[in-house]
Amino acid sequence: MTVQALTPRVLAAKLAPFALFLLAALLLGPAVGAVTVDPLAAWAHRHDLAGNLDASVFFTIRLPRVLLAALTGAALALAGAAFQALLRNPLAEPFTLGVSSGGAFGAALAIKLGLGATLLGFSPVMLAALAGSAAAAALVYWLARTRGALSSTLLTLAGVTISFFFAAEILLIFYLSDYTETHQMIRWMMGSLDVVFNLAMLRGSLASRAALSLMLLAYAGGLAALVLLAGKFNQLSLGPEIAASRGVHVRRAQRAGYLAASLVTGLAVSLAGPIGFVGLIVPHAVRFLVGPDHRVLLPASLMAGAGFLILCDAAARSLFGPVEIPVGVLTATIGGPFFLLLLLRAKRQGNI
Amino acid sequence: MKCWEAAGVCFAYRDQPVVRDVDLAVEAGEMLAIVGPNGAGKSTLLKLLSGYLKPQAGRIVYDGKDLRDWEPLALARDLATAPQSAVFYFPFTVGQYVLLARHPHRGWSPFESEADVAAANAALAQTGVAALAARSVLELSGGEKQRVVLAAALAQGPRTLLLDEPTASLDLRHQVALMGALRRQNEQCGTTVALVTHDLNLAARWAPRLLLMHEGRIVADGRPADILQPDSLREVYCATVEIGRRADGVTPYILPLEESR
Numbered sequence: 001m002t003v004q005a006l007t008p009r010v011l012a013a014k015l016a017p018f019a020l021f022l023l024a025a026l027l028l029g030p031a032v033g034a035v036t037v038d039p040l041a042a043w044a045h046r047h048d049l050a051g052n053l054d055a056s057v058f059f060t061i062r063l064p065r066v067l068l069a070a071l072t073g074a075a076l077a078l079a080g081a082a083f084q085a086l087l088r089n090p091l092a093e094p095f096t097l098g099v100s101s102g103g104a105f106g107a108a109l110a111i112k113l114g115l116g117a118t119l120l121g122f123s124p125v126m127l128a129a130l131a132g133s134a135a136a137a138a139l140v141y142w143l144a145r146t147r148g149a150l151s152s153t154l155l156t157l158a159g160v161t162i163s164f165f166f167a168a169e170i171l172l173i174f175y176l177s178d179y180t181e182t183h184q185m186i187r188w189m190m191g192s193l194d195v196v197f198n199l200a201m202l203r204g205s206l207a208s209r210a211a212l213s214l215m216l217l218a219y220a221g222g223l224a225a226l227v228l229l230a231g232k233f234n235q236l237s238l239g240p241e242i243a244a245s246r247g248v249h250v251r252r253a254q255r256a257g258y259l260a261a262s263l264v265t266g267l268a269v270s271l272a273g274p275i276g277f278v279g280l281i282v283p284h285a286v287r288f289l290v291g292p293d294h295r296v297l298l299p300a301s302l303m304a305g306a307g308f309l310i311l312c313d314a315a316a317r318s319l320f321g322p323v324e325i326p327v328g329v330l331t332a333t334i335g336g337p338f339f340l341l342l343l344l345r346a347k348r349q350g351n352i
Numbered sequence: 353m354k355c356w357e358a359a360g361v362c363f364a365y366r367d368q369p370v371v372r373d374v375d376l377a378v379e380a381g382e383m384l385a386i387v388g389p390n391g392a393g394k395s396t397l398l399k400l401l402s403g404y405l406k407p408q409a410g411r412i413v414y415d416g417k418d419l420r421d422w423e424p425l426a427l428a429r430d431l432a433t434a435p436q437s438a439v440f441y442f443p444f445t446v447g448q449y450v451l452l453a454r455h456p457h458r459g460w461s462p463f464e465s466e467a468d469v470a471a472a473n474a475a476l477a478q479t480g481v482a483a484l485a486a487r488s489v490l491e492l493s494g495g496e497k498q499r500v501v502l503a504a505a506l507a508q509g510p511r512t513l514l515l516d517e518p519t520a521s522l523d524l525r526h527q528v529a530l531m532g533a534l535r536r537q538n539e540q541c542g543t544t545v546a547l548v549t550h551d552l553n554l555a556a557r558w559a560p561r562l563l564l565m566h567e568g569r570i571v572a573d574g575r576p577a578d579i580l581q582p583d584s585l586r587e588v589y590c591a592t593v594e595i596g597r598r599a600d601g602v603t604p605y606i607l608p609l610e611e612s613r
Binding site: 238249 | 425443445473
């Protein structure tokens with residue numbers, strides 16, 4: 001037998017290490033930070049959050065934060081892998097198409113205008129960032145739309161141009177802002193996993209709980225759609241002509257992939273800020289390890305991205321405690337050298 | 353049984369007409385070569401026959417049904433295309449790349465079946481690239497790449513095969529091997545084969561039927577011996593050629609001469 005087929009057993013064997021990595025990160029993440037928490041003590045007092053420090057830190061601060069890190073990391077890594085396939089460009093990442101600069105522009109504008117009112121528990125900065133991301137994605141999509149397949153060159157050029165445009169407008173807002181506002185904006189742009197939505201929402205009104213559920217549902221839907229599109233991403237990554245000759249409805253598949261990847265990127269940016277590097281290096285690192293088949297690459301990237309960001313955030317919280325480093329700084333600081341190591345290995349193996 | 357029936361097919365890129373009013377009937381099980389100078393519309397006609405491009409006028413019926421009405425996956429199980437220049441972006445192994453061609457047979461399952469593996473292995477063997485199965489497609493030479501692309505098209509398990517310049521970057525031995533493999537596929541499995549080529553000698557040697565295209569039209573259609581005549585070639589290619597006959601006294605071979613003014 002000369003070719004190796006993807007069977008359920010092969011898939012499970014390839015995904016198992018990533019599942020273990022994510023599990024380890026999920027167990028380790030909530031335990032570390034400025035104060036070390038004993039997870040077992042926290043679990044024992046899970047019904048008595050007010051009376052036990054371990055339990056209250058674990059359940060109200062750490063666990064939501066770890067889950068947000070997992071969601072953000074999963075979204076960025078998965079969207080990165082999807083954009084790389086859609087644009088047939090290994091250097092593409094979730095922010096290539098301007099989603100992050102659109103989000104940053106929205107956030108900066110909200111901070112400058114001092115928008116105060118929260119909507120169903122969501123902060124105005126978050127909502128403005130979400131709107132900015134959506135506007136940028138829609139604009140780029142509209143610019144690159146043609147009668148046939150989406151042109152990857154047009155998408156990339158439009159995305160880069162929109163990014164520069166929003167970057168200039170952000171500078172303009174900086175220029176017009178005072179020190180406090182500017183500091184707030186820069187802090188947002190470094191990316192952070194402080195849980196931005198009000199946790200009281202969970203015990204709050206029905207409307208705010210519904211809003212939170214809706215957001216999580218959109219997240220889950222976007223992530224699931226991307227993983228389910230894996231077979232089509234394989235074909236699209238070979239070019240539109242080959243994909244079409246294999247029976248893929250190219251425009252429809254591109255549209256679905258672009259929409260789902262933009263959706264999860266926009267949610268990630270609006271909740272955690274534009275955390276860089278995860279969306280570029282995680283898919284690459286995973287590709288070095290398991291190859292380019294998206295049926296393996298996408299679920300593996302999802303788990304690796306989630307685990308990676310949980311660990312980066314844990315390090316950001318504990319390395320220089322009680323001072324917290326912005327997690328976006330850490331992802332690049334940890335991810336950069338690690339990625340270079342993988343790159344060197346791939347070069348030695350002639351795998352690049 | 354008709355494979356294609358095209359009537360009045362026109363196609364233009366922007367306002368540049370590339371295929372003009374083409375009528376064509378191809379029987380199932382035929383093997384034909386489309387020849388003609390650069391820009392004659394050969395590749396565009398091939399893309400129209402595969403359904404990738406839609407005719408702006410006229411219609412193309414494939415296997416009794418208008419190409420527009422074919423369900424894409426059903427069409428892909430029936431008709432495979434080997435494009436002129438496949439560019440690889442990601443380091444799939446050759447084996448993975450050929451297996452990916454089984455996409456239209458997988459249905460809802462994300463996994464490949466034993467039939468998929470068998471088809472991929474057979475296609476790799478048929479094109480002589482089985483030894484490359486574990487290699488990354490990014491490391492292939494031009495000739496290897498071309499044979500791998502053909503292997504993928506064969507693995508798709510089609511009844512009809514469309515190829516755009518399948519021998520363009522192959523050396524002599526591999527040109528003959530590839531054309532021989534196509535001819536065997538055509539004769540033994542009844543696969544309909546249509547290919548675009550610039551190599552008139554290969555076309556004359558292997559294809560029982562030739563279409564000569566010029567400025568978007570089919571200007572001659574028939575047996576190579578009838579079509580490859582000095583006058584028609586001078587008119588279409590603006591080149592002077594010497595035409596000889598091989599030992600069988602029928603099959604022509606062509607030697608381009610210097611421009612006589």
